[in-house]
Amino acid sequence: MDDTPGISIENVSYAYGRTAALEEVSLTIDAGQFMALLGPNGAGKSTLVALLTGLFVPDSGRIAILNRDIAHQPKEALARMGIVFQTQTLELDLSVHQNMRYFAALHGMGARATDARIDICLTRMGLSERRGEKVRNLNSGHRRRLEIARALLHRPKVLLLDEPTVGLDVSSRSAIVEHVHGICREEAITVLWATHLVDEVWPQDRVAVLHQGRIKDSGTVTEILSRAGAPSVLEAFQRLTESGGESVGARP
Amino acid sequence: MSNAAATFSGYLICLRGVLWRESLRFFQQRERFAAALVRPLVWLLIFGAGFRSVLGVSIIAPYETYITYETYIVPGLAAMVQLFNGMQSSLSMVYDREMGSMRLLLTSPFPRWYLLLSKLCAGTFVSLLQVYAFLLIADLLLVDLPLLGYLAAAPVLIATGLMLGALGMLLSSTIRQLENFAGIMNFVIFPTFFLSSALYPLWRMQESSDLIYTICLLNPFTYVVESIRFALYLQTNMLAYGVVLAGAVVFFGLAVLGYDPKMGMLRRRGAA
Numbered sequence: 043m044d045d046t047p048g049i050s051i052e053n054v055s056y057a058y059g060r061t062a063a064l065e066e067v068s069l070t071i072d073a074g075q076f077m078a079l080l081g082p083n084g085a086g087k088s089t090l091v092a093l094l095t096g097l098f099v100p101d102s103g104r105i106a107i108l109n110r111d112i113a114h115q116p117k118e119a120l121a122r123m124g125i126v127f128q129t130q131t132l133e134l135d136l137s138v139h140q141n142m143r144y145f146a147a148l149h150g151m152g153a154r155a156t157d158a159r160i161d162i163c164l165t166r167m168g169l170s171e172r173r174g175e176k177v178r179n180l181n182s183g184h185r186r187r188l189e190i191a192r193a194l195l196h197r198p199k200v201l202l203l204d205e206p207t208v209g210l211d212v213s214s215r216s217a218i219v220e221h222v223h224g225i226c227r228e229e230a231i232t233v234l235w236a237t238h239l240v241d242e243v244w245p246q247d248r249v250a251v252l253h254q255g256r257i258k259d260s261g262t263v264t265e266i267l268s269r270a271g272a273p274s275v276l277e278a279f280q281r282l283t284e285s286g287g288e289s290v291g292a293r294p
Numbered sequence: 295m296s297n298a299a300a301t302f303s304g305y306l307i308c309l310r311g312v313l314w315r316e317s318l319r320f321f322q323q324r325e326r327f328a329a330a331l332v333r334p335l336v337w338l339l340i341f342g343a344g345f346r347s348v349l350g351v352s353i354i355a356p357y358e359t360y361i362t363y364e365t366y367i368v369p370g371l372a373a374m375v376q377l378f379n380g381m382q383s384s385l386s387m388v389y390d391r392e393m394g395s396m397r398l399l400l401t402s403p404f405p406r407w408y409l410l411l412s413k414l415c416a417g418t419f420v421s422l423l424q425v426y427a428f429l430l431i432a433d434l435l436l437v438d439l440p441l442l443g444y445l446a447a448a449p450v451l452i453a454t455g456l457m458l459g460a461l462g463m464l465l466s467s468t469i470r471q472l473e474n475f476a477g478i479m480n481f482v483i484f485p486t487f488f489l490s491s492a493l494y495p496l497w498r499m500q501e502s503s504d505l506i507y508t509i510c511l512l513n514p515f516t517y518v519v520e521s522i523r524f525a526l527y528l529q530t531n532m533l534a535y536g537v538v539l540a541g542a543v544v545f546f547g548l549a550v551l552g553y554d555p556k557m558g559m560l561r562r563r564g565a566a
Contacts, residue, residue: 095401099555120403129394133315135322147311148402148409150304 046109048073048200048232049094054103056089063089064255066103071248073108073199074230076223078243080275081252082283087236088128090252091204094234095125107200121149124193124231128204132185134178138169141177142192149196159195167191167221183214190222200232201225207242215242240276249275251282258282308404309412316416319386320423330378330424331431334371338364338432341493354495356527365437368429369523370492373515375428376421376451376458377486381479383417384462388469400553407550414463414546418455425451429526443526450525453538454518460545467552490516514541 049071056064064086071077081087092098094105096116105112110119133141139160146156164170167187177185186206193201203222207215219242226233235242243249243263250260259266259282263275272278320326342364353360390396399409426444433439465482469475487493489506490513500507510516517537524531 095397097397097400097555117403117405120401123401125397125401127394127397129397131394131398133319133395136315136318140318144311144315145398147307147314148399148404150301150307150404152303152307 046073047071047106048075048108049077049234050104050106050109051090051094052104054090054093054100054105056086056093056098056100062255064093064100067252067255067257068103069250069257069260071232071234073232074226075248076226076233076235076244076246077248077250079234079236079250079252080238080240080243080279081236082238085238085252085283086255087238087252088204089255091125091127091202091234091236094202095123096120121196122199124196124198124201126186126189126193126201126203126206128206128208128236130185130189132177132188135176137174137176138164138180138188139173141188142195145192145195151196156195159197163191163195164188166194166225183210183218186210186214186218187221190218194225194231198231200234202234202236204236205238206235207237207239215239219244240274240279243275251279253283305404305408308402308408309415312399312409312412313416313419316413316420320420326382327424327427330375331427333378334375334428335431335435337371337374338367338436342367342436354497356524356529356531362437364432366495367493368432368437368439369526370487370490370519371432372425372429372451372522372526373454373458373492373519374487375424376455376518377483377515379417379421379424379455380458380460380462381465381483382462383413383420383459384466384469385472385475385479387413387463387466388472388475391466392472406553410463410550410553411546414456414459417459417462418452421455421459422448422451425455439526440528443528446528447522447525450521450535450538453535453542454522457514457518457538457542457545460542460549463549464545464552467549486513486515489513490519492516492519514538517541 047070049069051067051069054064054067055062067090079087079090089098093100094112096112096119099113107119108122110122112119133144136144142160142164143153143156146153146160161170164173167190169184169188169191172180172184177188180188190206201222207218210218222233222235223244225231245263247263248261249263249266251258251266259269266278267273267275270278270281272281346363387396399413400406402409429439429444465478469478489509491510492515496507496510496516499510514537517534520531521534521538524534
């Protein structure tokens, strides 16, 4: 694997009018790494995802996906990126397979060439039996899995997930966390997993703690724990996010 | 990894995908198709019957003979179908934005203007289906349209569909929430339709008020109606075609700016 970072964020700031949402955020995620972006609600996680995907443009700073600057080479950057947004982005009245086809077309992938790939992605997420079903009839856990399957359809090298387990029960949640860790490991995909739930962090993950628009700390779990002087990720997170913000916890 | 987005066929696949998605949605919403047909037919059958005796229409271009009032309003009603469809697309774009599926479109690797253009083409395609269905029924029930007029009107209906769709798209970029939609539509659809040549010839307007006549003359929708009217009767109206094309380009250009993250609604909305 070369040294090109999967995601590189340099001194990025963004404000909604006069309200600063992100201030001087810098973060590098090596290729193939799983980075959990931990932050309470309102920390700026979704704003960061919107900036990473080119939906917003930073007021200052630079963002690159595998060295492709999102501002100057959006096409190259987006073609290498899979995204699962916090809000659901499925077509409810189309079938599982039709949703995949539509996404393939949005990435310029022809229907015939992608059908085999669609089958692989659906099977991996345990959805191949439901391919003909309307999305409206799927439960929220299956919808999330479909969104992850869809995000991987074009073989991205970077996967962004913004609170992907919101509203799911405990078992669906842990299944999805496990799936994505597996994909990261097996396919060497860079993953940025934004969440406010510390129990989604695995011991071998990298962690960045975002609070009130600033990165409070980042590194391996061990590094974060030792710098915060805390015995657990939950406690370290609570210490780093003590000032203002909402209280945080292990369960939704 | 997909580099398909860089190729010409990639662009075509994307356009086809957006057209396919819009068509699927359209055919799934049968009530929408029914409403799109019933609305102008009600106007034609009821409004037309009521006003036939009150409003005489003298011989004016492109007509070569005296015509019934129903015949006069058919092109205006065809334009109304497209106006409503443009606004409906606008509504669904606001809805898509609230529901998140707009994000899926805007994070495709294709340039944003191209994605919006694909969406506009899809909306125009749907509006053509609606207009032709309406014209066919009107032709069977009440008015006689020249057979070749259907063919001649196709390129014009594409242009008018693009212009009204682009207007809808521009509006959708300025509307922040779904709840604001109804009010804005009332301020757009009704004045646009009534202050045009859709229901009455402009000379009649002039007889009653110079001011209203001038407003009608300045209303781009008048030129939408007139370009359809002239094309249906196999005649050309260069002024109308010019206004329609210019309107399509200007509205679409402004809509692209409206969806530009540096300056448009995405920024103002601040709801990532």
